[in-house]
Amino acid sequence: MSLLERGDNAYLLLADGTIFEGLHFGVKGTAIGEVVFTTGMTAYQETLTDPSYYGQLVTQTFPLIGNYGVNAADSESARSYIHGYIVREWCNTPSNFRMEGDIDGFLKEQNIVGIYNIDTRKLTRIIREVGVMNGVITTEDVYAKKEELLEQVRNYTIQNAILSVTGDEPRTYREGTPKYKVALYDFGYKRNIRNELVKRGCEVVVLPAATSAEELKAMHVDGIMLSNGPGDPSENQAIIDNVGEIAKLGIPIFGICLGHQLLALSQGCRTEKLKYGHRGANQPVIDLNSHRTYVTSQNHGYAVVGESLDPEVGTVSHINANDKTCEGIRYHKINAFTVQFHPEAHGGPLDTAYLFDEFVAVMEKEKK
């Protein structure tokens, strides 16, 4: 019997009432979330462990997932925060010299409900046409419980996102004799952001999201990294106010994704929800200064409204080549630059890793 014919039933019910019938992998149960798609053809483990996916049901547009297995080294955080996983087909005979297990085992270990053998192309087309919507994966009889589930699905919102994923105490990482000390604000950070900094001679102190500007000041850091993270950026007023205070310290700042959005909000910008977001490893981004286009890794559902940026405060430095939304800002009055995409990749191309070099160069200049 092929993998596609085997196993217990699972269902995906969307907020608009559409039902997909599939089979279950991972754990059994019922999981509600916002259904989003990612177009990354590889790096499923990095996707599963990127805390920015907190509260979402993630579907992969690539039809075969799991063929190179999973391992401890490739996780982007200590655990997975996604609510559910949706694929066309998963591979139960993975093969790779680095593998330590398979995707089904990984989902079971992480307590994640998965569904496979559904038409993920059809699902993606619905999301692209209608926009991101909530849904539920269940291994129970969806037809018997449809109305009850629909009510829960329609009332679902991602809440307390940052506080659900941030660490509870500062942690320091270094290699050899570091030259710079960087505070990494953990809004749900991906490990490779930390690694890219450590690799460039930084001692990285990962800080809980609520660490105040005053506490930070006492640490005498050379630079501040504002991390990626989950949820609607505008729903974090206390953190946005704190980021505004942090920006006043005069310490060089580099922000990625949620960090970019939070800094922009603190500087008077607005954010908006995109129809279906940018998630994948081949998003084209134009650097408006050099006119070069970079292929970038992305995972976001919201964006800073470029027009809401006061020209005295900053300039939009990058835009998305597809929908022209804001992908980066250079600030004039504070020593900061931020990007909506992921220069740390994992997965995806390393085209924009040079931004970490730029951040180090800014810190070096400030030191002198």
Ligand SMILES: NC(=O)CC[C@H](N)C(=O)O
């Ligand atoms: N990767 C991120 O930092 C995502 C930021 C934010 N949660 C969004 O969806 O837009």
